Amino acid sequence: MKSAIEAVYHISCPAEAAEERARAVAVEQSVEMPVAAIEDERVLGEIVGEVRGVRELRPGLHEARIGLNVETTGHDAGQLINMLFGNASLLEDVILADADFPAETLRAFGGPRQGFAELRARGGVQGRALTASALKPQGMPAAKLADLARRFAEGGVDYIKDDHGLADQAYSPFAERVAAVAAAMRQTGGRTRYVPSLTGDLDALKGQIRVARDNGVDTVMLAPMVSGLSNLQALVRQNADMAFLAHPSLGGAARIAPPLLIGKLFRLFGAGAVVFPNYGGRFGYSRDTCRALAHAALDPWGGLAPSVPVPAGGMTLARVPELLDFYGAEVMLLIGGNLLAARERLVEETAAFVASVERYFYG
């Protein structure tokens, strides 16, 4: 195989079955037919998935490293995930743990056009973590959401994202919401960025980006596993000036390891910021998972711009020092519900959040 992706699967099976299960996954994720029935020499030599190593991680769990021909992906994000885990996702005993990509894959997708550095520059931020909050709950009319955004901005937060439940609904149409919130941002006059959530098919997504840009918005959010990875790829390519936050909705708990899906793949396909459920919140990701995810998003990787990790999901003001101890300055802290719970003291609580991040000693 000339140029290969090396996919790493974790397979639950007895030791004596591991080699055979690894070969089965290699076939499932490539030719998907009995190898004995293949006549074409090129297919046998270049296309059939190649088991490169199998080792026991612990009794009953095995790691299989499998080479997959990069040509099979056609440099399309959807087809890439299809080749990595399409049918294997239907196998209960298989997890997609990691993947290494050849340089041509990195070149073809290109990563974030607007990454961590640009997201910091937009906020005029240097040497500290970024701050963010969320507009909730869905069901409120645009004017009320705009008022909420104004108060977050008065508190001085860097980014305000839509709750990912906010879409294009009758009670809060996208265009009306974006116009109202963007106007509120202009009135406060600060550098706070509003990040609307995009939903729907690619035509709807494109239309929403046009509306966002017309309102001076330069950062948007979408959930790639809902919207389709290929749509993300297209939007990133067509809107090089726009920064994209990726939301983990429908990402699953762990069938695809979160550091790979959210840290690596979303970054590869162009997300400049990746939201994920932090340890110790409402979700079950471990500290190790979160650390690995942050590294995958940030570490040098063949010239791709870094994405900023955005731990979220039940974070609180009280945890800011601990979170900064853990992540350092290379993070965007997102606190939503905990600030909203302050109700009439929301501006003050937001300011306290921002101050806590600004005053932290990053060492």
Added chain:
Amino acid sequence: MKSAIEAVYHISCPAEAAEERARAVAVEQSVEMPVAAIEDERVLGEIVGEVRGVRELRPGLHEARIGLNVETTGHDAGQLINMLFGNASLLEDVILADADFPAETLRAFGGPRQGFAELRARGGVQGRALTASALKPQGMPAAKLADLARRFAEGGVDYIKDDHGLADQAYSPFAERVAAVAAAMRQTGGRTRYVPSLTGDLDALKGQIRVARDNGVDTVMLAPMVSGLSNLQALVRQNADMAFLAHPSLGGAARIAPPLLIGKLFRLFGAGAVVFPNYGGRFGYSRDTCRALAHAALDPWGGLAPSVPVPAGGMTLARVPELLDFYGAEVMLLIGGNLLAARERLVEETAAFVASVERYFYG
């Protein structure tokens, strides 16, 4: 809540925690913030998810029925799955087991425009199961795939689908493949339908449908969980003459119950045929799961056309009578690798498959 989707979750937790976990899921899938911090009366009364019942299924596993306001979906397929399972997919202890939809949801999405009846009519088939095979392996040039299709057609199979690994790759560009295979179909002169696999973003998908239609193709396949559910919805709406097969790639093993995802939701969004991994093949779906999935695809449902269930994944000629005993005439049997394994006897084996389906006594 005036008009609600009722979502059914299975939650793994101790009995004493079940009510609280159910409320947490109801909040997660609606307002995603502390309910105590919500001031808006309409949001509290109409938008916050409503726990309608919790019962123990077995020790440690509980069913929670939760009402979700249908307005939150904006009648977009992606937003619908986002509201049903977006964040909950990140919770390891929660499975989306089922959902009931109000009439307005069924009307808004509309189901298959070309369903089981139309797929039968295309093949001139009455009163028997449909037959199908698959073009594999990927990596072969278009001319070889076309030759393979010609031989399947000579064997008399009703439908020939692309392997879902076939995309728009350098070694087999979509347009070249479709032209070659469609020409082979015309030469054989039978009623066999070629079903190319669509991949990429919505613009790519639309372009591929144009190519397909220009070549006389009236049935296409895509993997909705890869392509994005909203893209499927758009394509179905814009191509009412085209039949859509849904492939389960990236569908996951069981975090969303397959009868709901593949049987109900893919049908709701317009797939006229739904491919799924059959029991007793390479995948782990049980007989009960397959039976429930087939019922979900076929049963009367608020005026939506039925989708034909397409059990697949390692089926063999020898199993045809057993599969027809199980599914009856309301099925499309898909045998791929087992026919390909016949190599030079592929036409004869295909003819034997077709004869076995035609001669079966459907009672």
